[in-house]
Amino acid sequence: QVQLVESGGGLVQAGGSLRLSCAVSGSISGIHHMGWYRQAPGKERELVAGIDGGGRQNIADALKGRVTISRDAAKNTVDLQMNSLKSEDTAVYYCRLYSWNTGKDYWGQGTQVTVSS
Numbered sequence: 001q002v003q004l005v006e007s008g009g010g011l012v013q014a015g016g017s018l019r020l021s022c023a024v025s026g027s028i029s030g031i032h033h034m035g036w037y038r039q040a041p042g043k044e045r046e047l048v049a050g051i052d053g054g055g056r057q058n059i060a061d062a063l064k065g066r067v068t069i070s071r072d073a074a075k076n077t078v079d080l081q082m083n084s085l086k087s088e089d090t091a092v093y094y095c096r097l098y099s100w101n102t103g104k105d106y107w108g109q110g111t112q113v114t115v116s117s
Contacts, residue, residue, distance in 0.1 A: 002026035002106045004095045009111030012085055016115075020080040022095030022108060030101030034071060036080045038091035038113075048093065049080060087117040 008020040020036065035050030035058075049069035050058040057069055068081045078095060095108040 004108035040091040
């Protein structure tokens with residue numbers, strides 16, 4: 001059973017930085033997408049940044065220049081570094097793993113990020 005556990009959320013002042021980490025446990029094989037998504041109150045869940053097995057990244061246009069995503073295959077972790085945080089970045093951040101081979105879609109429980117202005 002694949003499980004994703006996020007950590008690193010919290011309260012930060014505007015202009016500050018946070019690093020979120022997602023630890024993946026369980027057996028994963030084949031090609032898959034991993035990414036960070038977020039959902040603010042009253043809004044739909046949206047992509048923040050994604051990364052595939054080859055390291056190719058996809059970062060939301062509104063966040064380019066402020067976030068980076070990295071993956072450690074040995075540790076089975078995916079990290080999201082967020083800088084110059086704004087109040088509109090306040091949301092619950094979720095880690096996701098989608099397997100192209102099996103079509104299975106896994107999500108973490110989410111971690112709250114609150115940016116105070």
